[in-house]
Amino acid sequence: MNAERLQALYELLEQVTGYIYPNEIEIHWSILIVVYPYVTGLVAGAFILASLVKVFKVKEVEPTYRLSLLTALAFLLVAPLPLLLHLGQPLRSYEIFLTPNLTSAMAMFGFVYAWYLMAVLLLELWFEYRRDLVVLAGKTDSRMRWIYRTLSLFSTDISEAALAFDRKAIRAITIVGIPSAFLLHGYVGFIFGSVKANPWWSSVLMPIVFLMSAIVSGIALVVFLYMVLTAVRNQPIDMRCLDTIVSYLFYAVIVDFSLEALDFIHRLYQSEESVKILGSLITNKLFMSLLVLQILLGMFIPLGILVVARAWKFNEDMRKLLYFTSAILIQVGIFSTRWNVVIGGQLFSKSLRGLMGYKMEIMGIEGLLAALVLLALPFLILAIMIRVLPTERLGDQVTRGA
């Protein structure tokens, strides 16, 4: 064992208050495991926003449809990385596929992930982009042409019948995709909610709270990306689209808030054995991240902003500013939510008699820097994908030309 890590553990020993079991000093699920549910939440949320267009026929949201799908893909590609980096024996990770333990929620990850990536996202994207890829392959130079042809899997048929089939397929995939997105993030919540040893995690509401906060964060992320993208491209923002998305965001935040409040009130009212230590956890260890960042900054203030934006008739620029601010605050809030669940659940002893500390590494493989790189990576992937794949459907005149 390296001396640095030991030194860190000795330092943590001094932060312990009350009694903790001796094996509990080490915080086993670090910042990377905070990043993981945050990232998968964004995937599920972005996909659900996209499905509004195809399944529920919310035409106003159409301009962000492709952006949402690409966002979901970019984040999904990064999602397994924090898990992989975190493993003690990453080279054995394939065993999850080879010898899965069927009673383990975590073992299902491989299957849920593969299903979601292959059967839902990539397939839907392929059907959505097929026509454009064929068109683009026909009118660009040789190098890009090959990329487009490969991406379209060498299909060339853009007859009306083929396109009608595409549309049908997309609708079918989206209908399957919504429960899949729920499954993807619901099961992440279940991984925590099913741990009966940990009273902070063990809650039947956990998967639903995860899901709602995922929808909140995913929608807020697409709002953010859409606004940034239009600004970069110097295009006008479709305000009807933005207003509609934000109204969905508003309702999602309210549902999310109600669920979390219900969870909180339920715990407080039931006042089980663990209530004292959890109270002390909140006031001593999570005051900043739970009360200030998650609830005040990440929920009350953006909710207030959205109420104000809906109640008063502001002009477009003011609305944009308000929406943009609340989208960013919501991201901070949801990241804190993940932090409070993952790290918070490991800061009190299962003896219910003491609290321990967590000192984040900066440089190490499970440190802050690695987490920041993992959080930046999906944006990089998205930037590259947007360069290759147009976020708006190619105009009809192009179709006629080709």
Next chain:
Amino acid sequence: MNKREFLKGLILFFPAGGLATILTKRVGAGETGGKEKGPEAPGGKEAKTRPNGAYDPERHYYGMGIEIDKCIGCSRCVEACKAENNVPPEPFFFRTWVERYVITRNREVTVEGINVKSKTARETTQDDREVLRSFFVPKLCNQCANPPCVQVCPVGATFSTKDGVILVDAKRCIGCRYCIQACPYAARYLHPETKTADKCTFCYHRVVKGLLPACVEVCPTQARIFGDLRSKASRLVRFHRMNKVHVLKPSLNTDPKVYYAQLDGEVR
């Protein structure tokens, strides 16, 4: 006795004799049945092995009894365990440990870990006159019959053996640490060298050879009692007969096989 009666008797005598031999063997096996093959368990080798001499896990079901009033908090069990099982010496990694509970007159409970060579181990932190009661509680993996750690392991690296011990296959464990999170007793840690989960095995390597677990072997007061629940004559069964026993965190339905006598309600 005429010839006919003699022959009749013979017909009954031999099969009955054979049956009696088989039955005595059965009972013998059941009674000594591979519980602690300490010095007081003679003839155990024969009884606990298969005909070909191999250890038969299906004939045993191990558990441990702990008499709290006998524990003097000397930590020899902790030291022996660390030495026997290559547990890192640092005070963050334990397969077994001892807690000291001090309950004062105003019902304040202080719990401390009595670690190897710790300074606090031999210091009295309370004013004696204020102490209402005080005792030591040895802790270890409870070898649950309904183990949450086995349930959550994504790759099946941790498993229950037929003789009732929870083991970790260090060659398969991927180091995800879900089992560490799922254990209500914090009996697991990540071994800093192998980067895999590690825990008490009841000294499985010793037990299958008919030896006692290291912690039981060294305990000077016999506060720890190891035995076979499947055997009628095991010391553990006697422990169950002589004491009112309890387990840790029964509400979690983990069904532990480490039983405590004189367990105080303050112990979690």
